[in-house]
Amino acid sequence: MPELPEVHTIAKELNKKVSGRAITDYWSDWPKSIKSSNTTKFKKELIGLRIKSVDRIGKNIVFHLSREKVLLIHQKMTGHLMVGRWSVKKRSNKWVVESEIRGVFQERVNQYIHNIFYLDNEGMIALSDMRKFGKLYLGSKKEVLGLPEIKNLGPDALNITQEEFNKRIAKKKKAIKLTxxxxxxxxxIGNIYADEILWSARVHPLRSSNSISNKELRKVFKYTKEILDKAIKLRGSSVGDYRDASGEKGSYSDHMLVYRLTGSPCKRCATPIERAKAGQRSAHFCPRCQEL
DNA sequence: TGCAGTGTTGCTTC
DNA sequence: CGAAGCAACACTGC
Structure with missing residues (x-):
């Protein structure tokens, strides 16, 4: 999935492109995306509402709608929202989504679009999501803020203070990467940026969180901010089929220093990068620069 | 061919 | 309570 920089990029772009628009229709061939009610009810409640603004909470995209309603979209692993135009047809009992390219709708370009929101200016917002983990919630502000994925969220990586950061990390015993x-x-912070941050801070991903010194925490904090800021400037990373809301790739991927670089020489000391397991996730690190 | 691995996170189990 | 493992799903690469 998109991590903070990718979600941030998409939310900002959506805010610019769809604020002020009303939602006129909704289509989906994967009703399981909707978590707040069934498709019929969701559609009925959604149609007619106007998008006031779009921002994010953590990795969730938040559409602030008229009548104090909120549409929350979590893109999970492979989801990405796009603004454009598509045509949906049923062919031998299967839905086919065609993209508009230079005024012509072409088949087989968007086989992963499972949700489309139609707008009152002929434009559309689509959720492309290969693995179909993406989730949609529609509700009042209060209902949405009460969802576990919002309510249980810690401070945002871009806003957290050094003090709070240290305190929260020192409380945990699990691997710093997982924390x-x-x-x-x-x-x-997700898998990609956790690896990048720890490499820059020279902290081994499997060190237990409560063993990280204050001096090290200062570096981890500093690189968290620096790396996320830089990634936002570059419009995120494109791993797999991630694209921003206009369908463009983010270019931070070209600047990655350890993520998925197992076996390549460390950019600092040329020692081959290694891969280890932290929980069910893999961690990439330099065994020389990042001592256990 | 089969299976481990892939950007996330809530839930279950211990 | 915290930590660990699993599930949701489709696809890639060894």
């Missing part, structure tokens, strides 16, 4: 990725500790 950085734990949304209830700090919101926004």
């Amino acid at each position: 950085l990725m734990d949304p209830s500790v700090v919101a926004g």
Whole structure:
């Protein structure tokens, strides 16, 4: 999935492109995406509402709608929202989504679009999501803020203070990599950026969180901010089929220093990068720069 | 061919 | 309470 920089990029772009628009229709061939009610009710409640603004909470995209309603979208692993135009047809009992390219709708380009929101200016917002983990919730502000994925969220990685950061990390005993990725500790850091941050800070991903010195925590904090800021400037990373809301790739991927670089020489000391397991996730690190 | 691995996180189990 | 493992799903690469 998109991590903080990718979600941030998409939310900002959506805010610019769809604020002020009303939602006129909704289509989906994967009703399981909707978590707040069934498709019929969701559609009935959604149609007619106007998008006031779009922002994010952690990795969730938040559409602030008229009548104090909120549409929350979590893109999970492979989801990405896009603004454009598509045509949906049923062919031998299967839905086919065609993209508009230079005024012509072409088949087989968007086989992963499972949700489309139609707008009152002929535009559309689509959720492309290969693995179909993406989730949609529609509700009042209060209902949405009460969802566990919002309520349990720690401070945002871009806003957290050094003090709070240290305190929250020192409380945990699990691997620092897992703590950085734990949304209830700090919101926004995922697998890619956790590896990048720890490499820059020279902290081994499997060190237990409560063993990290204050001096090291200062570096982890500093690189968290620096790396996320830089990634936002570059419009995120494109791993797999991630694209921003206009369908463009993010370019931070070209700047990655350890993520998925197992066996390549460390950019600092040329020692081959290794891969280890932290929980069910893999961690990439330099065994020389990042001592256990 | 089969299976481990892939951007997330809530839930279950211990 | 915390930590660990699993599930949701489709696809890739060894």
